[in-house]
Amino acid sequence: MEALIRLDGVEKVFDVRKRTGLLRRERRQVRAVDGISFEVPRGEMVGYIGPNGAGKSTTIKMLTGILTPSGGRVRVAGIDPARERTRLAHRIGVVFGQRTTLWWDLPLKDSYALMRRMYRIPQARYAANLERCVELLELEKLLDVPVRQLSLGQRMRGDIAAALLHDPEVLYLDEPTIGLDVVSKAKVRAFLRDMNAESGTTVLLTTHDLQDIEQLCERVMVIDHGRLVYDGPLSGLHSAGGSERTLVVDLERGLPPLDVPGARVVKVEGPRQWLAFPAESSAAPLVAAVAAKYPLLDLSVREPDIEDVIARMYAGGGG
Amino acid sequence: MAGGDAVRLYAAVAAGGFRRYATYGTATAAGVFTNTVFGFIVAYTYIALWDERPHLGGYDQAQALTFVWISQSLLAAGALIGGGFQEEMQERIRTGDIAVDLYRPADLQLWWLAADLGRAAFQLLARGVPPTIAGALWFDLALPADPLRWVLFLVSVWLGLVVGFALRYLVGLCAFWLLDGSGVNMMSLLVSMFCSGVLLPLNVFPGAFGEVVRMLPWSSMLQVPIDVLLGEGSGAGGAGAALAFQAAWAVLLLAAGRVLQAAATRKVVVQGG
Amino acid sequence: MWVRSTLAYRASFALALVGSALTSALDFVGIYIMFTHIDALGGFSLPEVALLYGTAGAALGLADLLLGNTDRVGARIRDGSLDTMLVRPVPVFAQVAADRFALRRLGRVLQGAAVTAWGAAHVDVAWTADKVLLLPLTVLAGTAIFAAVFLAGAAFQFVAGDAAEVQNSFTYGGATMLQYPPSVFGREMVRGVVFVVPLAFVNWLPALYLLGRPQPFGLPWWTAFLSPFVALLVLAPAAVAWRAGLRSYRSTGS
Numbered sequence: 001m002e003a004l005i006r007l008d009g010v011e012k013v014f015d016v017r018k019r020t021g022l023l024r025r026e027r028r029q030v031r032a033v034d035g036i037s038f039e040v041p042r043g044e045m046v047g048y049i050g051p052n053g054a055g056k057s058t059t060i061k062m063l064t065g066i067l068t069p070s071g072g073r074v075r076v077a078g079i080d081p082a083r084e085r086t087r088l089a090h091r092i093g094v095v096f097g098q099r100t101t102l103w104w105d106l107p108l109k110d111s112y113a114l115m116r117r118m119y120r121i122p123q124a125r126y127a128a129n130l131e132r133c134v135e136l137l138e139l140e141k142l143l144d145v146p147v148r149q150l151s152l153g154q155r156m157r158g159d160i161a162a163a164l165l166h167d168p169e170v171l172y173l174d175e176p177t178i179g180l181d182v183v184s185k186a187k188v189r190a191f192l193r194d195m196n197a198e199s200g201t202t203v204l205l206t207t208h209d210l211q212d213i214e215q216l217c218e219r220v221m222v223i224d225h226g227r228l229v230y231d232g233p234l235s236g237l238h239s240a241g242g243s244e245r246t247l248v249v250d251l252e253r254g255l256p257p258l259d260v261p262g263a264r265v266v267k268v269e270g271p272r273q274w275l276a277f278p279a280e281s282s283a284a285p286l287v288a289a290v291a292a293k294y295p296l297l298d299l300s301v302r303e304p305d306i307e308d309v310i311a312r313m314y315a316g317g318g319g
Numbered sequence: 320m321a322g323g324d325a326v327r328l329y330a331a332v333a334a335g336g337f338r339r340y341a342t343y344g345t346a347t348a349a350g351v352f353t354n355t356v357f358g359f360i361v362a363y364t365y366i367a368l369w370d371e372r373p374h375l376g377g378y379d380q381a382q383a384l385t386f387v388w389i390s391q392s393l394l395a396a397g398a399l400i401g402g403g404f405q406e407e408m409q410e411r412i413r414t415g416d417i418a419v420d421l422y423r424p425a426d427l428q429l430w431w432l433a434a435d436l437g438r439a440a441f442q443l444l445a446r447g448v449p450p451t452i453a454g455a456l457w458f459d460l461a462l463p464a465d466p467l468r469w470v471l472f473l474v475s476v477w478l479g480l481v482v483g484f485a486l487r488y489l490v491g492l493c494a495f496w497l498l499d500g501s502g503v504n505m506m507s508l509l510v511s512m513f514c515s516g517v518l519l520p521l522n523v524f525p526g527a528f529g530e531v532v533r534m535l536p537w538s539s540m541l542q543v544p545i546d547v548l549l550g551e552g553s554g555a556g557g558a559g560a561a562l563a564f565q566a567a568w569a570v571l572l573l574a575a576g577r578v579l580q581a582a583a584t585r586k587v588v589v590q591g592g
Numbered sequence: 593m594w595v596r597s598t599l600a601y602r603a604s605f606a607l608a609l610v611g612s613a614l615t616s617a618l619d620f621v622g623i624y625i626m627f628t629h630i631d632a633l634g635g636f637s638l639p640e641v642a643l644l645y646g647t648a649g650a651a652l653g654l655a656d657l658l659l660g661n662t663d664r665v666g667a668r669i670r671d672g673s674l675d676t677m678l679v680r681p682v683p684v685f686a687q688v689a690a691d692r693f694a695l696r697r698l699g700r701v702l703q704g705a706a707v708t709a710w711g712a713a714h715v716d717v718a719w720t721a722d723k724v725l726l727l728p729l730t731v732l733a734g735t736a737i738f739a740a741v742f743l744a745g746a747a748f749q750f751v752a753g754d755a756a757e758v759q760n761s762f763t764y765g766g767a768t769m770l771q772y773p774p775s776v777f778g779r780e781m782v783r784g785v786v787f788v789v790p791l792a793f794v795n796w797l798p799a800l801y802l803l804g805r806p807q808p809f810g811l812p813w814w815t816a817f818l819s820p821f822v823a824l825l826v827l828a829p830a831a832v833a834w835r836a837g838l839r840s841y842r843s844t845g846s
Contacts, residue, residue, distance in 0.1 A: 014844065066678040068843045082842070089681035101676040103691075118682050345754035356761040359781065360769045364633070367776040371630040505611040509618060518622040525628050 010072035034226035047213035093163030097175030133161035153184025336437025376522035388454030392447035405491035485572030516542035612699025639714035646708030648770035651734025653700030662746035666753030733819035734794035750837030
């Protein structure tokens with residue numbers, strides 16, 4: 001398959017000036033991205049994860065042409081983003097989870113009309129795309145509402161629609177589910193899945209929420225300290241890091257640490273106990289075993305978070 | 320709340336206001352630069368004016384120039400051409416966050432007053448002192464040598480800041496009744512620029528019109544402090560009368576603020592915020 | 593875009609328009625009060641000063657209408673909204689200028705034009721064709737010169753994001769200075785705005801010619817007609833500075 005996004009040894013070095021005295025300043029170089037290479041074929045949905053400050057956003061900014069790389073080569077749809085930023089803009093869509101590209105004081109539909117002019121989208125195509133987005137993202141009741149009055153989840157759906165009106169070949173999503181409630185997250189994920197299946201839009205997704213990746217991406221890339229430390233399927237990430245999920249058990253009363261095969265108790269707090277078990281194994285037999293032996297009130301499964309997984313990768317020598 | 324605790328609380332709020340503005344170093348330097356440039360421009364026009372009419376409004380040329388530079392130095396502290404707290408307060412009223420403030424075990428008016436005085440203290444130092452020095456180096460100013468006059472001046476500036484706060488607090492509270500506060504803010508700013516002496520010294524305003532403007536509270540914010548510094552209004556007695564004039568307006572306007580605040584609080588309680 | 597959203601609040605827009613006109617009119621009230629005590633300031637009569645005041649105000653007002661938003665570039669870098677502009681297929685500068693386009697700023701333009709008209713009607717000038725033509729040309733060239741200052745100020749914010757207020761010295765400060773006759777100011781100050789930051793070409797030199805007065809520093813009379821060329825001369829480096837600022841932002845990031 002054709003590689004739509006291609007990075008070869010891409011670097012980004014920042015000069016950081018730190019005030020060390022009243023007038024003295026120390027200059028220091030920070031390698032935010034330190035020689036990253038990868039390819040994303042057309043139509044793939046890839047998760048791009050890593051701890052804060054690992055270089056995720058810097059990579060996205062180089063892929064969109066906001067930042068010029070200090071070294072290496074970037075190609076998106078055959079275009080060098082830094083040199084032909086505005087030409088590339090017609091072919092990509094970007095959603096920044098933490099800030100909106102919509103106009104704060106305008107009703108949603110006016111923002112879309114502006115997008116149409118800005119991207120010079122033919123009327124027929126615009127109408128069709130808008131209709132589809134409005135239907136799938138359930139925006140019809142929100143079209144007349146000024147953006148500032150939208151909830152975070154509504155605004156995010158509005159932003160995703162805005163990024164798709166001009167039929168981009170690549171969609172970058174920077175933390176698209178950050179701060180959203182469970183229902184909104186589910187809506188956003190379902191839409192992205194359908195969109196990828198239907199129109200074959202290539203998606204690069206950065207997130208802190210491993211569930212985004214689990215539900216959307218076959219492939220995940222992990223970046224830490226500016227380097228790519230993992231590139232492969234999500235299941236492989238868990239076994240590479242030997243990561244564990246946690247079963248939180250609420251019992252009828254306080255008991256000594258539970259004894260069930262395949263899990264170990266990591267914490268006890270009154271009637272609540274935390275049991276760790278390997279991330280790749282199913283929770284079902286474990287739940288059955290606990291329920292059979294002990295007076296159970298409630299339980300929940302917690303996914304490992306990204307920081308944990310990456311920390312374990314290093315601890316286990318996986319990096 | 321015990322008296323000592325209250326004093327400590329509001330002192331902490333004021334210190335917070337001071338520090339908040341102290342973090343904007345570049346912006347402060349940019350403001351000083353702008354005040355100084357304007358100082359030069361206005362100073363030359365006043366020189367031309369006083370050349371034409373020596374002793375206009377009872378000032379000689381050095382006094383007129385002192386007026387220019389001291390007013391440039393007080394603009395930021397007194398929020399005389401914009402700035403200050405009331406837009407932030409209106410935003411809190413609009414979003415309903417003000418309800419949180421009202422249920423705090425602290426007085427709303429004193430809270431904002433302390434924060435605004437903290438801000439003003441920073442801007443008096445950082446944005447006030449450098450333009451005055453620049454002006455004194457370049458022009459012949461009538462700055463007094465008597466330390467007592469400077470003390471009286473600072474008291475008068477402080478009273479002027481309180482009067483300015485009290486006026487803007489009334490304007491800010493209007494947001495409880497008006498959807499869009501920008502119209503009132505603009506009118507308030509216009510009146511303040513015209514009636515405080517920012518535009519021209521009030522003693523240059525002609526006839527009965529000038530008499531009226533000089534009796535209004537806005538004169539407390541700029542004209543009165545500068546006259547106290549220049550020793551206009553004949554000696555300590557004159558200064559005493561000036562300070563009493565300011566204090567009377569401060570008390571009256573703060574009291575009006577409390578009445579309006581009580582009405583606003585009732586409205587919040589009735590409408591549930 | 594913003595025109596529509598501001599017009600939506602019609603009453604509030606009318607108020608803002610009037611307010612904008614009143615705020616700039618206040619300066620003229622100040623000048624008027626000065627003239628209740630004097631007949632001439634720096635040798636200029638009230639209608640003559642009105643001509644200076646009106647042309648400076650209209651030129652600044654037009655430039656502010658078009659590019660006044662550029663003082664928010666520093667804030668946009670801080671809140672990241674400059675990045676969202678960089679991923680769109682439209683030049684960033686056009687987006688910065690058009691976003692939050694505030695039609696209420698028309699108030700200053702209208703007020704400046706009105707005072708210009710009043711001044712022009714009352715000055716003692718034989719309005720020959722060249723003088724009649726020079727007046728609108730002056731305002732347009734003045735707009736372009738102030739636009740260059742706004743542009744340079746926007747570029748400066750890539751270096752010092754918090755220093756947006758410095759440009760006020762040159763825009764509002766400059767316009768305030770140009771409201772008064774050059775004879776009022778120190779020689780060095782006049783020299784500065786003729787040869788360094790050529791604000792004198794916004795209205796001083798053309799107005800001196802209109803009023804039949806000599807140009808400063810023995811400059812020939814035809815320098816009054818140079819404003820459009822001076823505008824191009826300052827717009828070019830300002831545009832280069834903006835491009836350089838944007839390029840450095842994209843290579844250093846935030």
